[in-house]
Amino acid sequence: MPEQQPNNPLHGITLKAILEHLVEVYSWDELGDRIRINSFNHDPSIKSSLTFLRKTPWAREKVERLYIKSLKK
Template sequence: MTDDLDYQNNPLHGVSLKQLVTEIAQHYGFKILYAYLNINCFANNPSVESAVKFLKKTDWAREKVEAFYLYQFKSLPRASNEQFELPPRDRIVPADQKPGLPAELSLEDGERLREKRAQKAALYDRAAAAPRAGAGRRASNTAGAPAADPADPWAKWRK
């Protein structure tokens, strides 16, 4: 029964998805939500109704928005590793942690964060592609002529 009491300390307890999206959209606006969360429902034809419709269908996006609500809008400290593995609605917030004032976020900071994420993703993509660059290639029979890659039907036409 103590888990139920601890669970009720979670700011998401009893808050509908529509209410949650309405609160954060009124406070931050859709541009800042898109800049920080990078979810297209906040950029393309943004409205509370369309965002809720998308978030109800998409678990990863809903969990991302709920985590934003907990840790940015309600300013809770980061969850423990065990709790962080759970979806935000299932996390147990210790009784000594109380929601605070919403974090001050700016569009400029959000854009910098998006750029940083894009750079990190590009580095990850390059690192993932590097081991595959030589994979599947056969040794060349003639000097200077590249070997045909069986995965690429146009490889023999390239010089």
């Protein structure tokens, strides 16, 4: 039986869903200003960003924090 995590806003949310939400809320331009990584600033795409974020823990943490912050708005 999967462990319940009612206080974890990231539980059950895929990285792709997080990224799509952030692009919808902020756009690629603003997202690139907020989190300075090349996959957001140069020819951005969901696919290239997911590849980078899955390999780069510090960038993924920044994206997850921004996602949580965007939910509080």
